[in-house]
Amino acid sequence: MALWSGRFQEQVGEFTQRFGASLPVDKKMYAEDIAGSLAHSAMLAQQGVISAQDAEAIAEGLAAIRGEIEAEEFPFDINNEDIHMSIESVLTQRIGDAGKRLHTGRSRNDQVATDTRLYMKKRAGQLMEANLELRRTLLEKAQQHPDAVMPGYTHLQHAQPVLFSHHLMAYTWMLARDFERLAAARKAADANPLGAAALAGTTYPLDRFATTQALGFARPIPNSLDAVSDRDFLLDLIYACSVSCLHLSRLCEELILWSSSEFGFVTMADSYSTGSSIMPQKKNSDFAELIRGKSGRVVGDLMALMMTLKSLPLAYNKDLQEDKEGAMDAADTLEDCYRCAAGMVATMTVNGGAMMAQAKKGYMAATDVADYLAKKGLPFRQAHEAVGHLVLLCEQRGCGLEDLTLEDFQNESPLFEADIAGCLDLPVIVAARTTYGGTGHEAVKVQMAEAQQQLESDAAAL
Template identity: 70%
Template sequence: MALWSGRFTDSVSEFTQRFGASLPVDRAMYVQDIAGSKAHARMLSAQGIISSQDAQQIEEGLDRIQRQIEEGEFTFDINDEDIHMSIEKRLIADIGEAGARLHTGRSRNDQVATDTRLFAKERCLHLMRANVQLRRVLTTQARAHADVMLPGYTHLQHAQPVLLAHHLLAYAWMLARDFTRLQAAYDAADVCPLGSAALAGTTYPLDRRATAAELGFSGVTQNSLDAVSDRDFLLDLLYACSVCSMHLSRLAEEVVLWSSSEFGFITLSDAFSTGSSIMPQKKNPDFAELVRGKTGRVVGDLVALLVTMKALPLAYNKDLQEDKEGAIDAARTLEDCLVCMAGMVETMTVNPRAMADQAGKGHLAATDVADYLAKRGLPFRRAHEVVGHLVLLCEQRGCDLADLSLADFQAESPLFEDDIVRELDLQAIVAARTSEGGTAPGAVAAQMVLVEQRLSSDEAFLAQRGA
């Protein structure tokens, strides 16, 4: 019989019981549910609402239930509807009236909100740790290939030469922003709704700040209606997951391209590749493709909760039962993707010669040739046109700018002199990009210091929270 059955004369049907149950999903939060119940029981005892003996029995009973769940000895019954009722029902069966006093001064509404916030905080910390690990791998690879050059692209066309380290650190900065978003989601979840009861608070003299402190929250919610109906913190988590997944998808796309025969920039480890059932020569970047593909799943989880929340009146509505599955799925999916991508990047082999060969194609020196003329007084737009003519000449001859003679250059502009040859050297072109945030070796070295400082700061944040 359900714990709320006193008001009813008939039981729900087998179908509606199954349809309305959240236990298959929220049983994942049993640790948080038990922690919240233990803190609530201690507070009730401290406030003189229940006896210390009852509180002790409750705590010991909850500890036994947690051990049984972790050892696979606890039987979950779909008729219990959710994790809260499942645990409370077993507790009452085990210890009697003391267990029946546990629910004093609270509702499943504030209970589930508390469980979900605790779960969201934990997931944020796990994701931030995986985020930092991937950033470490990216910076290690960047440092190991500090002198490797490759073509930079716009529109997937050769644009200007850049250092591989510069390219990899671009993803490190994306992930640093993702860490900030996860921090914001953590902070959003870090207030305790326990004690808000169903929607209006309670007549019992609860010490809400005591339970919040025991559960590791930084404070308590300030409006009981908002407390039981707010899921903004989950939207923040899902948004952070979605943006991070999108960034991983971009990196995965480059891994797929770079590992292809057409590029040949990298070779993936066998551990992060698969073969073909029919073509024995194949080595497929399946795991990069999966990381790319799972982005749609995570973004879908965000959209699903946004749509669920869009028309809910205050306060709690059963629709909110749909909040957890997507959040659990998105967080677990993203964590797996972060771990997978870290392993993939860490074990890939970089092929510097293939990158350098491609950097020599596509007239990557063109912008610097135009700058050469502009520095000698020719308006940049006119310089751009002159170099465009030179590129067209190269296309007609099937050669590169470096293959043109001084006479060819001077035929387009008398401002060209013998030193134009230096402007065609790709290493010199890269070295000249000394502006802050540029691709010159010195600028990348300075950038690396900032990346490391940010990593250290983020690791300190995690260490303070035991992650």
């Protein structure tokens, strides 16, 4: 018999019981549900609403139930449609009237909101830890290859040479922003709805500040209607997960390209690759592809919750039962993707020779040659045009800029002198980018030091 069945003459059917049950999803929040009940019962006793003996019996009973759940010995019953009713019904069977008094002054509406906030606050913190680990891995890989030069791309065409370490560092900064979004989601979840009851508060003399402190929340939610109906914190978390998955998808797309025969920039470890059932030579970057693919599901979780919340009137509606599965999936998926990406980056082999060979293609010294003329007084637009003519000449001859003679350069502009050869050396070109945020060695060292400081600061924030 359901705990709310007093007003009903018939029970729901077997199908509708299963259709309406959230237990398969929300039983993950058992620890949070028990914590909320412990805080609530202790506060009720403190306020004189229930006796100290009842509170003690409740605490002992809940401790035993938690132990059974963790030992996978708890008798979950789908007829108790959610984690709250599952725990309370067994508790009541075991300790009698004291268990029936536990729900005094609260509703499943504020109870589930409390559980969800506690759970998602915890998960956000765990995601922040996984985010830090991936950033450390990227930074370490960049530090291991300080001199590797690779092509930098725009429109997936060769553009200018950059350091491989500089390229990897771009992802550490993306992930640093993701950390900030996860931290904001954790802060959004850090508010206590317990005591709002169904929607209007309660006539019992509850101390919401006491439960806020007991549960480790930063503050109680000031409006009871908002307390039971707000799911913005879930949107914040899934949005943070979605953006980070998009960043991981971009990283994995590059790893997939770089590990192909056409690029050969990196070789993925066997432990992060798979083969083909028909082609013996194949070594596929399947795990990078999986991360790229899973990003779509996480973004889908965000869209699903946004549509669930669209046009919902205040306060609680059963639609909100659909809020947790997508958020849990997004968090679980992102954490797995962080771990997988960190493993791939840590174990991959970087092929600096292949990177340099490709960097020598595509006239990537062209911008520096134009800058050479501009520094000698030629307006940059004219310098740009002159170097364009030289590139066209190279295409006609089937050679590179470094293959042109000084006479070829001077035929285009008398400003060219013998020192133009220095503008054609890729390591020199890279090293010259010394402005803050640039790809030069010294600039990248500064960037790495800042990234390390940011890592340490973010780790301290946890």
